Amino acid sequence: MYRQRPRGFATKAIHQEFSLDDLSEMTLTSKDDANYCEERFQLEKKIADLDDGKFSLIFPSGLAAGTALFSLLKTGDHILILNNVYGGTDRIIRDFLTRYEIDNTFISDLSDVGLIPDSIRPNTKMVYFETPSNPLTRITDIEGLVNEVRKISSDIIIATDNTFLSPYFQKPLHLGVDIVLYSLTKYMNGHSDVIMGALVTNSKEYFNRLKKIQFCTGNYPSSIECDMVLKGIKSLKVRMDRIEKNSLELAEYLENHPKIEKVLHPSLPSHPQHKLALKQSYGFSGVFAFYIKNGTLENSVKLMESLKMVIGAASLGGTETLMQISVLTSHVMIPYEERMKMGITDNLLRISVGLEDVEDLIDDFAQALEIIGI
Numbered sequence: 001m002y003r004q005r006p007r008g009f010a011t012k013a014i015h016q017e018f019s020l021d022d023l024s025e026m027t028l029t030s031k032d033d034a035n036y037c038e039e040r041f042q043l044e045k046k047i048a049d050l051d052d053g054k055f056s057l058i059f060p061s062g063l064a065a066g067t068a069l070f071s072l073l074k075t076g077d078h079i080l081i082l083n084n085v086y087g088g089t090d091r092i093i094r095d096f097l098t099r100y101e102i103d104n105t106f107i108s109d110l111s112d113v114g115l116i117p118d119s120i121r122p123n124t125k126m127v128y129f130e131t132p133s134n135p136l137t138r139i140t141d142i143e144g145l146v147n148e149v150r151k152i153s154s155d156i157i158i159a160t161d162n163t164f165l166s167p168y169f170q171k172p173l174h175l176g177v178d179i180v181l182y183s184l185t186k187y188m189n190g191h192s193d194v195i196m197g198a199l200v201t202n203s204k205e206y207f208n209r210l211k212k213i214q215f216c217t218g219n220y221p222s223s224i225e226c227d228m229v230l231k232g233i234k235s236l237k238v239r240m241d242r243i244e245k246n247s248l249e250l251a252e253y254l255e256n257h258p259k260i261e262k263v264l265h266p267s268l269p270s271h272p273q274h275k276l277a278l279k280q281s282y283g284f285s286g287v288f289a290f291y292i293k294n295g296t297l298e299n300s301v302k303l304m305e306s307l308k309m310v311i312g313a314a315s316l317g318g319t320e321t322l323m324q325i326s327v328l329t330s331h332v333m334i335p336y337e338e339r340m341k342m343g344i345t346d347n348l349l350r351i352s353v354g355l356e357d358v359e360d361l362i363d364d365f366a367q368a369l370e371i372i373g374i
Helices: 009-014 020-026 031-050 062-070 087-100 113-119 142-152 204-217 223-233 236-255 274-280 297-306 336-342 358-371
Strands: 055-059 078-082 103-107 124-130 157-161 179-183 197-201 260-264 287-292 322-325 348-352
Touching: 009 031, 009 236, 031 055, 031 197, 031 223, 055 062, 055 204, 062 087, 062 157, 062 179, 062 197, 062 204, 078 087, 087 103, 103 113, 113 142, 124 142, 142 157, 197 204, 236 260, 236 287, 236 358, 287 297, 297 322, 297 348, 297 358
Parallel strands: 078 103, 078 124, 124 157, 157 179
Antiparallel strands: 055 197, 179 197, 260 287, 287 348, 322 348
């Protein structure tokens, strides 16, 4: 049984009072600009409210939000990061920040908080992780991590990507995280027709620093996209409830299929951090991973091509069920040796379950798995 969710999420997502007085807290921009920026301000306030945060900022993409977040670092700083993160985030850290002599340490498993003290350096200024991670759904003990980091320093920024669960299934700010990142492209919008990102925090200091970075770089979305995400958020609860049910039923089917080696879904008791997921989350979304038994890249591709309903795509969080082969998409630029260490192998597939009738999804996988040879 997952932890009990606070009441009122759907009401908060649908009904929101917004006035120009909110701008004194939510933005450094003058109220004279309110008519031009009203949709953005409304969305920022709504996302902050859903996460029980004080401040939020909206960006043209999740990667843009991440770039702003990592811009809090300066030359000579060090970032500690989980090695199993979104491929785009990995590239920012390895290829972009290193140009400015910002050092990094990729740690294999932040679910073991005992590894943290030996990994933090005197110049460590940020710890960043995804939980669940992409694509292996590893769960980080958020409270444990926060406690370990705070024993060492109160000045290290602790940030997490909460895209996979959304504030409906997890609230990292409640667990001590400083800054939460979202790709609004995914579940928050929910219809695969907008690219946007967000950062949420309770720290006015971090908010003001991030706001300055955003202003200096002109990193703003359009009002039309903000309006689309505002509309998408209104159905977030009902979408996530259905997706949670669908994904667990499909995961249970795949776990019992003779051609599937392993399923990584935190709601399954077989998941390595199942109990931790129950402890710190309110439920789980539609994103999980599985390995084809004795699988090759050829079999992974054949399975993808044999599915009639499931769409091959690297995105997630929409109404349609999507699936990807991570070695060919999100993690294609990660060196082979690093991928193998992570467990991102040729027979690993990541799925984002949608809103279809789950019986039809199961039938689709049944016929496709029948075709591939093991």
